[in-house]
Every structure is written in C-alpha cells, then in structure tokens.
Amino acid sequence: MISYVKRCFTEARSYIRNFCIVAHIDHGKSTLADRFLELTGTKVDKAQVLDKLAVERERGITVRAQTATMNYEYKGHQYLLNLIDTPGHVDFSYEVSRSLRACQGAILLVDATAGIQAQTFSTFYQAFEANLEIIPGVNKIDHPSAVPELVVEQLKTHFDLHNPFMVSAKTGQGVKELIEAVIEKVPPPPGNTDGRLRCFLFDSWYDWLNGVICAIEIVDGRLQKGDRIRSINNGKTYQVHEIGFMRLELEPRNSLESGQVGYVVLNMKETSEALIGDTFCMVDDKDIVPFEGFKKSKCMVFSGVFPIDQEECEDLNKALMKYNLEDRSLVIQKDQSAALGNGFRCGFLGLLHMDIFKERLDREHKISVIMTPPSVPYKAILKDGTEILIEKCNEMPDKFKIKTFLEPMVSITIVIPNEYLGDVMSFCLQHRSKQDEIVNIDTKHVLLRYSLPLSEIIVDFYDCLKSITKGMATMDYEHKDYREADLGKLVAMINSDPIDALTFLVHRSQAYDKAKILVEKLKENIPGQQFDISIQASFDGKVIASQKIRPFRKDVLAKLYGGDQTRKNKLLDKQKRGKKKMKMIGNVEVDPATFQNILRN
Numbered sequence: 001m002i003s004y005v006k007r008c009f010t011e012a013r014s015y016i017r018n019f020c021i022v023a024h025i026d027h028g029k030s031t032l033a034d035r036f037l038e039l040t041g042t043k044v045d046k047a048q049v050l051d052k053l054a055v056e057r058e059r060g061i062t063v064r065a066q067t068a069t070m071n072y073e074y075k076g077h078q079y080l081l082n083l084i085d086t087p088g089h090v091d092f093s094y095e096v097s098r099s100l101r102a103c104q105g106a107i108l109l110v111d112a113t114a115g116i117q118a119q120t121f122s123t124f125y126q127a128f129e130a131n132l133e134i135i136p137g138v139n140k141i142d143h144p145s146a147v148p149e150l151v152v153e154q155l156k157t158h159f160d161l162h163n164p165f166m167v168s169a170k171t172g173q174g175v176k177e178l179i180e181a182v183i184e185k186v187p188p189p190p191g192n193t194d195g196r197l198r199c200f201l202f203d204s205w206y207d208w209l210n211g212v213i214c215a216i217e218i219v220d221g222r223l224q225k226g227d228r229i230r231s232i233n234n235g236k237t238y239q240v241h242e243i244g245f246m247r248l249e250l251e252p253r254n255s256l257e258s259g260q261v262g263y264v265v266l267n268m269k270e271t272s273e274a275l276i277g278d279t280f281c282m283v284d285d286k287d288i289v290p291f292e293g294f295k296k297s298k299c300m301v302f303s304g305v306f307p308i309d310q311e312e313c314e315d316l317n318k319a320l321m322k323y324n325l326e327d328r329s330l331v332i333q334k335d336q337s338a339a340l341g342n343g344f345r346c347g348f349l350g351l352l353h354m355d356i357f358k359e360r361l362d363r364e365h366k367i368s369v370i371m372t373p374p375s376v377p378y379k380a381i382l383k384d385g386t387e388i389l390i391e392k393c394n395e396m397p398d399k400f401k402i403k404t405f406l407e408p409m410v411s412i413t414i415v416i417p418n419e420y421l422g423d424v425m426s427f428c429l430q431h432r433s434k435q436d437e438i439v440n441i442d443t444k445h446v447l448l449r450y451s452l453p454l455s456e457i458i459v460d461f462y463d464c465l466k467s468i469t470k471g472m473a474t475m476d477y478e479h480k481d482y483r484e485a486d487l488g489k490l491v492a493m494i495n496s497d498p499i500d501a502l503t504f505l506v507h508r509s510q511a512y513d514k515a516k517i518l519v520e521k522l523k524e525n526i527p528g529q530q531f532d533i534s535i536q537a538s539f540d541g542k543v544i545a546s547q548k549i550r551p552f553r554k555d556v557l558a559k560l561y562g563g564d565q566t567r568k569n570k571l572l573d574k575q576k577r578g579k580k581k582m583k584m585i586g587n588v589e590v591d592p593a594t595f596q597n598i599l600r601n
C-alpha cells in the first residue's frame with residue numbers, strides 16, 4: 001500500500017514544473033506572463049482581471065499577479081505549472097535568490113528591438129548560479145524595428161545559449177511552443193512526498209483582508225489546513241488557517257503536497273515574522289534540517305524623512321507604520337534634527353527601493369516631506385581595533401579615535417551604443433571608479449564594467465548617464481565588499497553653529513568642491529538678517545569654504561503708509577506665526593523649507 005501511494009505521489013510530482021521569467025526591465029515579462037495565463041485558461045476575462053487589480057490597488061493590497069499556478073494539458077497529461085514571480089532587481093537580490101530557489105527553470109527573455117541589456121546579464125548569472133535550466137526567448141518579434149537575428153547571435157556569444165524561442169508576447173506568436181518547452185526541458189521539483197514536512201517560504205505580503213500571506217513551496221511531506229507548524233527561524237508555532245493554490249485569485253484547498261507551490265495564511269501578526277528563506281516543519285518535529293542560506297536583508301541606503309509641517313509628524317508616523325506592514329524591508333527609526341525637527345530615519349535595500357518609497361508616500365499618503373540626501377552605511381575601524389557601523393554621520397565617534405574608514409563598493413554594468421563610449425568613460429572616471437571590463441556586445445553596442453563606491457551612484461548617477469547617452473544606456477549594479485577610503489566629516493555652519501541636516505561623510509578628494517557648492521547654496525537660500533551672517537563649511541574640523549551675507553532689515557510694515565492699525569496687527573501676527581516654524585541656527589532664523597531647497601539639488 002505504502003509503495004503504491006508513494007508511486008502515485010512520485011508520478012504527481014513529475015507533472016509539476018516550477019519556473020520563472022527573467023528579463024531586463026520592459027522586455028515583456030508581464031505581457032508574456034499574461035499570455036501564459038490566457039493560454040492555460042487561468043485568466044479568462046481580461047477586463048475582469050483589470051477590474052480586480054484596480055479594486056485591489058484602491059484597497060492598498062499588494063498585487064502579486066505573477067506568481068500563479070496554471071493547468072496545462074500536454075501529450076495527454078495534466079501539468080501543474082507554477083510561474084514564480086521574481087523581483088528582478090539588485091535591491092531585492094536576496095529575495096530573488098530565494099525565489100529562484102523554488103524554481104528549477106527560467107525563461108530568459110530578450111527584447112528583439114533592444115538586444116541584451118545590463119539587467120539581462122545580471123538575471124542570467126543569477127539563474128545560472130541557481131543551477132536552473134535556462135530557456136532563451138527572443139520577444140517582440142512582431143515589432144517593425146525588431147532585429148531577432150542580432151539577438152540570436154548575442155545570446156550565443158555571451159551566454160552560450162542556442163536556438164532561442166521566437167515569440168511575440170503581444171500577438172501570442174510562439175507562446176505555446178515556449179510553454180511546452182518549459183514542460184519538456186525543466187525538470188520536475190525534487191523532494192520526498194512521504195517524508196517529514198519541510199516547506200520553504202519564498203515570498204510574503206500583507207493583505208488587508210487576510211493579514212500576512214506566505215507563498216511557500218512544499219519540498220517534503222504534505223501540509224493541510226488545521227496543521228500546526230513551526231518556523232525554524234523564529235521558533236514560533238502557527239496554525240494553518242487557510243492553504244491553497246495561487247491562481248489569479250487565491251484558491252483554497254485542503255492540502256498541498258511535496259513539489260507543489262501555493263499560499264498559506266497563518267496566524268502571523270506582522271510581515272516581519274514571515275522571513276523569506278525560512279523553513280517550516282511540523283510543530284513537534286525537533287531535528288529537521290532547514291534550507292541553507294537564511295539571512296536577513298541589509299539596508300544599503302539611508303535617508304532622513306521629515307514632515308515639512310511639524311504638525312504632520314503623527315500622520316507621517318502612521319503612514320510609515322502602514323507602509324512597513326506591506327514592506328517589511330523598510331527599516332524605520334525615530335530621528336530628530338535641530339534643523340528639520342522631529343522625523344524618521346529610513347533604511348532601504350537600495351536606490352530602486354527608495355524611489356518606490358518616495359513615490360508611494362507621495363501618491364498614497366499625500367504627506368509632504370523633506371528627504372535628506374541618501375547616504376550609505378560606512379564602517380570605521382577604531383584605534384583599539386573595534387569595527388563600528390556608521391549609518392548616520394552625526395553619531396560618528398571622535399575623529400582621533402578612528403584609525404580608518406571603510407566604504408561599501410558596487411560593481412556596475414553599463415550597456416551603451418558605441419558612439420557614447422568616450423563620454424561615458426570620462427563620466428565614470430569622475431566618480432572614483434576603476435574599469436574592470438569592456439566587451440563588444442555586437443558591432444553597435446558595448447558593455448562596460450566598473451568598480452566604484454556605492455555613495456557615487458546613489459544620487460543622480462543613473463540620470464546623468466541617461467542624459468549623456470540620450471536615454472540609450474542601461475545600467476545594473478551589484479553590491480561588493482567594503483574598501484578602505486580616505487573619508488572625513490563635511491559640516492556646514494551658520495555663524496559657527498553646525499547644521500546637522502547638512503553634515504556628510506565625504507571623500508577627501510571631493511571635499512573642496514562639495515564645501516564650495518554647499519556654502520553657495522546656503523548663501524542663495526538664507527534671507528538677510530539685521531546682522532552679519534557667516535556661512536562656512538569645514539572638513540575634518542578645518543574651515544575650507546566660507547561666504548558672508550550682509551545685514552538687511554525686513555520691515556513687514558514697509559508697504560503700509562499710515563492707516564489701519566488692525567491691518568498692521570494682522571501682518572505682525574502672521575509674521576509671528578511664521579516665526580514659530582523657524583529654526584534657530586547660529587542666531588539665525590531659518591525656515592525648514594530652506595533646507596528642502598538646498599537638499600533637493
């Protein structure tokens with residue numbers, strides 16, 4: 001009996017395929033996923049799906065349209081195809097590697113009008129390192145400017161991938177052949193159906209209706225509704241309230257078994273409990289071996305977030321807490337600044353993560369904030385040998401205690417048309433970079449690889465690169481180790497009083513230029529007062545740039561010739577209210593909006 005059951009389960013697993021689509025941005029990943037959903041009958045009515053997404057968005061639910069289970073009949077057998085969503089960006093690279101762990105195959109999609117781009121390389125290597133069966137696909141072959149033959153050559157030369165599938169995710173051409181290739185080429189998931197339960201958490205999100213939802217793969221054993229399971233990471237036990245497949249809707253079932261991918265709703269209070277990469281086992285199973293490589297993601301970019309109007313601080317707090325429920329990788333701490341008042345210090349996984357945050361905060365929460373320029377986590381080795389992490393340079397130890405600084409490095413990959421090579425190379429040189437590689441992708445495009453400090457790319461590097469290349473450059477980056485750097489503290493001061501919001505750790509070679517720009521901007525933005533104002537910037541305690549603002553008396557009554565006392569009182573009252581918002585720095589009243597102007601550019 002046991003061997004019969006075992007055979008049935010083993011057979012069931014051989015009809016499962018877990019795969020993902022990886023591609024450079026805009027190369028057609030979502031459109032292809034849509035075609036797969038249509039072809040397999042998972043998505044019946046287009047309008048209905050769009051409606052559903054709109055409603056979901058309104059209710060603030062994270063939309064996870066791309067992780068979906070589909071049924072497909074092929075050569076007389078019903079297959080269960082699990083298309084696993086991968087974030088596809090370096091900021092989420094830890095999450096990507098975890099979600100790739102749930103797949104055995106990947107479709108590498110390349111746009112026939114653009115050819116392979118920076119992110120094609122990084123996603124290829126991620127899939128390759130995860131040991132996935134890689135199926136190449138050339139998309140957009142219907143497009144008038146498609147050059148598929150060129151992409152075929154590029155795939156052969158750079159990735160040793162031959163005979164890619166020619167598809168148009170728009171018209172559906174070649175899509176059936178591609179999905180059947182997934183069945184033919186991707187191996188079924190490994191695992192042991194009658195073994196002890198081991199399930200792997202590869203994604204999670206917050207749904208305002210059901211709370212925390214976990215996307216899981218049952219690697220060994222079987223999990224059913226009502227089971228009590230334990231997280232190996234946090235040791236907490238949970239009851240399975242709901243379990244099922246992720247189609248376009250969540251589709252509850254009684255159980256999931258080895259090889260299957262689906263969702264579970266546990267009694268988790270916060271998304272932070274659902275750690276990607278975690279292993280779950282039955283509650284009383286003591287010596288289960290967890291899946292390896294579990295670690296928390298790290299914040300690589302930090303920024304202070306302050307409400308423009310201090311009265312909105314509580315609203316901002318609420319908005320951030322709500323945001324954090326949906327996005328557990330955002331790290332939030334209360335912060336205070338003499339210049340900007342009460343606010344928060346936020347940690348992000350990277351640049352894209354920070355951009356998404358800014359956009360959503362503005363769009364969904366409608367709170368106007370000042371964000372301080374992004375900074376990176378530096379390290380300092382002290383003279384007594386201890387190593388400390390510096391996430392905020394105001395909290396830096398005394399400079400005499402520091403032996404050396406270390407800064408985080410990245411490796412960037414840039415793909416550009418040949419004609420921009422000279423300009424891009426000199427632009428990169430201005431950013432303390434070292435060229436590691438230069439490769440011709442084909443006769444018209446070149447790939448450049450540089451090592452440089454993360455701090456060099458976090459402000460406007462990509463925007464400048466785009467403008468130098470008239471929008472043609474694509475870029476991707478990968479975090480590397482820390483490297484020793486000659487850094488020091490740059491502090492802007494008004495009448496010798498340091499401004500905490502304008503204090504940065506900078507490289508010695510850039511200190512003079514940055515100091516000069518800073519004092520000039522302060523001069524432009526601070527209104528004259530009735531006394532002399534001295535604006536200075538110091539580096540490592542030595543003043544290296546200064547400006548003066550001449551005295552000036554602002555008389556709010558100047559425009560009133562005699563006349564009505566109530567009108568005069570009104571103006572004086574208004575001035576008083578305005579003054580309340582002002583911050584006193586070095587005896588000078590500064591409106592926080594001034595810092596917004598300075599920090600913005």
Ligand SMILES: Nc1nc2c(ncn2[C@@H]2O[C@H](COP(=O)(O)OP(=O)(O)OP(=O)(O)O)[C@@H](O)[C@H]2O)c(=O)[nH]1
Nearest residue numbers: 025026027028029030031139140141143168169170
């Ligand atoms: N002509 C043509 N256009 C396509 C095809 N596939 C996708 N597109 C278009 O290309 C654009 C990007 O497609 P998406 O499917 O959003 O690309 P994506 O890779 O999911 O993009 P991101 O989610 O931003 O990474 C859209 O305007 C699509 O309509 C195709 O086969 N032919």
